[in-house]
Amino acid sequence: MKNQDTLLEELIDSNAILNSLSDEEIGDDHLYSGIDTPMKPDAFKLSDDEKKESIAQLFAQIMDVMGLDLNDDSLRGTPKRVAKMFIDEIYSGLNPANKPKVALFENKYQYNQMLVEKDITFYSNCVHHFVPIMGKAHVAYISSGKVIGLSKLNRIVQYFAKRPQVQERLTNQIAKELQTVLETEDVAVIIDAKHLCVSSRGIKDDTSATVTSFYGGKFNTPEKIQELYNYINN
Numbered sequence: 001m002k003n004q005d006t007l008l009e010e011l012i013d014s015n016a017i018l019n020s021l022s023d024e025e026i027g028d029d030h031l032y033s034g035i036d037t038p039m040k041p042d043a044f045k046l047s048d049d050e051k052k053e054s055i056a057q058l059f060a061q062i063m064d065v066m067g068l069d070l071n072d073d074s075l076r077g078t079p080k081r082v083a084k085m086f087i088d089e090i091y092s093g094l095n096p097a098n099k100p101k102v103a104l105f106e107n108k109y110q111y112n113q114m115l116v117e118k119d120i121t122f123y124s125n126c127v128h129h130f131v132p133i134m135g136k137a138h139v140a141y142i143s144s145g146k147v148i149g150l151s152k153l154n155r156i157v158q159y160f161a162k163r164p165q166v167q168e169r170l171t172n173q174i175a176k177e178l179q180t181v182l183e184t185e186d187v188a189v190i191i192d193a194k195h196l197c198v199s200s201r202g203i204k205d206d207t208s209a210t211v212t213s214f215y216g217g218k219f220n221t222p223e224k225i226q227e228l229y230n231y232i233n234n
């Protein structure tokens with residue numbers, strides 16, 4: 001185990017390296033800068049409707065600059081459609097107002113082993129290119145005396161996926177939220193995903209996938225990790 005000071009030093013070092021690189025040098029390397037999605041303090045000054053209006057105008061400008069004829073029937077509605085899709089669907093998880101409300105129940109059955117919700121299909125978009133990330137999330141917890149409805153595990157995954165994401169951040173955001181709502185450290189999250197910015201462009205590798213994991217509390221032992229993998233691969 002590394003002590004806090006070593007971890008902190010490494011973090012400072014990696015940030016120093018990060019800050020010394022230009023955007024071009026960073027290029028396609030999917031760097032991860034911390035657990036929280038970087039948001040401006042005034043992120044919610046505009047209403048959703050105002051945001052949609054503004055995004056539609058700006059997206060029309062992008063299309064116009066690219067030389068597309070926005071008077072054509074096939075393109076006319078696109079800026080508004082994109083704006084609505086951004087705010088109401090694929091980036092709706094940026095707004096904390098959309099976070100799933102979670103009710104906890106007593107663990108009446110006294111079930112004290114791990115509960116695994118596996119193969120949760122999700123779609124997200126990468127923060128570096130704004131193209132899709134898609135994959136499966138597997139989440140698990142050991143009840144501290146409280147349980148939540150299974151569909152809520154799904155909804156928590158979907159909420160954090162609906163942001164421009166880095167897979168490491170998505171993994172940790174889901175884990176931290178589960179730890180908070182379930183009132184336990186004993187949470188695990190595994191994400192296995194394909195990044196279209198890797199397969200459809202750039203390096204154009206269609207077969208690779210990225211796997212990330214978080215093992216908190218009692219999950220952080222080789223035996224528990226093995227048990228979890230047995231359930232997932234079963």
Ligand SMILES: [Zn+2]
Nearest residue numbers: 126128129197
């Ligand atoms: Zn990307």
